[in-house]
Amino acid sequence: MKSSAMRDMMAITARPEVISLAGGLPDTSTFPPETFAAAAARIAEESCAKALQYGPTDGLAETKDCIAEVMAAEGMRVDPEDLMVTTGGQQVLDLVTKTLIDPGDVIVSEGPSYPGALNAFKAYEADVVQIDMDADGMRIDLLEETLARLARERRRPKFIYTVPSFQNPGGVTMSLPRRQRLVEIAHEHELLVLEDNPYGLLRYEGEAPEPLYAIDGGVFVMYLGTFSKIFSPGMRLGWVVAPPPVLEKIEFGKQEADLCTSTLSQLMLQAYFELSDWRTYVDSLTGVYRSRRDAMLEALYDHFPAQAQWTRPAGGLFVWVTLPDFIDTTDLLARALGENVAFVPGEGAFVDGRGRNAMRLNFSASGEDHIREGIRRIGEVIKEQVALYGTLTGELPAVSEPGERGRPAGGVRRAAADEEARVVRLPRRASEARRAGGT
């Protein structure tokens, strides 16, 4: 899906001199080393042999208790029988797809989607149909239209994939009414939904709408959780909650893939949950990320030209920026790398060639100074391209300078939702429709 050239280019983003707003990394430097040491010491003392041993395929009972606690914090009740511990959330995407998808089967997803999920879907040759989003998340009206169209074509989607909270890469959150309607649709059509919720607890403002899983009660909604963003991605700990017949198949798949999730990781998690209050750590992360998000939004207003639009996430890790459609963000990345700054071009988040004028920016992995400087540099190269395009077309669109364009009332904390509505949705361009038609 991704061109080899672009993948090659992403290799440079890892160079130390590059300010990378490209990754999706949590800032693990905020984790207290003494807690890590205490947890490790405790395992050495109390459960060394167990830590070094295989474990059950569905995970240790203690891990499931931790999972139940985390899910309860978001208003969900789960029976440990219905869940399985996995090697990170990514394994859930792989196992669910492997279990449910035969080549050519349809998966409905948001557009843009998490590229890692698209890769998993494509590995099993699924046909991904993407539904546009606006400021309230997936457009349920378009979902219904799409389901009707697919029904006419006698194609029944195997499941609907969604990241309803602080979507990756869109940054938007599905409203409660849409969540309720989505669950209704799942019941009406007897359709499975895979709710991917890695960031739900990283909320920087406002009230959390109920998770789909809580609304549905686990009938049609499968739930994907992860400790990657609230504890550690290096531990590779995730989980899936699914109806028993599906879960049983997923367990076979897991047995085949890696027998069990790392026992050491699971015991580290358990010791961590016992030795300290994980909520306190999540609160500290939330504080750090909120400031970084604000720094990024401020910098975007200061340094990006008027032609750029972006989402304003109330949580999570990402801002999604849409540029004028004459800018190709893969080429822009090459230019930006020359200024030692990186982002993720939007192309990989779509299956139909859209997203070429969009980019995903991460604010969790860099300090505020780096974020400001990185955004300034990207803003410069965008302005350069906007000006050049103006010269080439003879139109000379004005590039707004800082201060020229008033900030929205109440500063960056209150941006117009209708603006956001235009941001995530990327209308198909004629040339791209042609391109998409052939695939």
Added chain:
Amino acid sequence: MSRVAVLKGGRSLERQVSLRSGARVEDALARLGHDVAPIDVGIDLVRRLQAMSCDVAFIALHGRDGEDGTVQELLEILDVPYTGSGVPACSRAMDKVLTKHLLLEAGLPTPPFFSFTQTAFRELGATDALAAIAQRLAFPIVVKPSSQGSALGIKFARAAQDLPGALVAAFSYDGRVLLERHIAGRDLAVSVLDGPDGPQALPVVEAVPREEDFYDFEARYEIGRTEFVCPAELPSATTQRAQELALATYRLLGCGGFARVDLMLGADGELAMLEANAIPGLTETSLLPQAAEAAGIGFDELVERILGLALA
């Protein structure tokens, strides 16, 4: 046995390919019994080369710095022999515009083109000449950065309204771009390898798109969408002509050791040169090693030959 510094990686956009080329060369050199010192080139390159005593540098770098004569210049100063072309040939081959001018002057075929810097558009009103350019070249027009080594930034303008966007994209990679007449036809590559009897053109490789009915220009560089056939199935006269042209280009640019010349075979049977690469890829899927293999030269032999030429 020699102590060989293998230069790879670096900051070029082709870093990843270079790391793969380098790794493969290192394995071959080790098999051949050489003492291998891999270097991912960076700010400490000169210091590292000064600190170690190597007999020769194998340059497995692609794109800016590694393929444009910069690293070669540093090795000249440090008095370290190196593989491949020297500074002048690297400088010429990296610059597609210069290469095309040299080809035209030498009477060698290359598609008609025009070339401009950003400044020409910003300060000299080159925009006002776009219509005339389009008229001379006729759509579709290929727009490419003058000095980008890989396929990055190469755009295909089907109509006048595509030109500004294509130019903005190409200018992302270089301050100079060229607009070139598109030759509809077959994509060929001829590698040249120096040897005891002088430079020799290797069998022709053809890049064949997998999806004939759906094929757009950018897609040919995506994984799995192109298949390489070597030797290309061509009339023997065409093969011979392609090899002659590649050799003539190699000599014209003053290349040394090895190089790869990319050509188009038009529907009218005419060949035209697009560019020359001073350090083509050396990975498992790269064209030069495939062509060498087809000529009965295995990868180890290829590496040994290239190294030997540097030490000769």
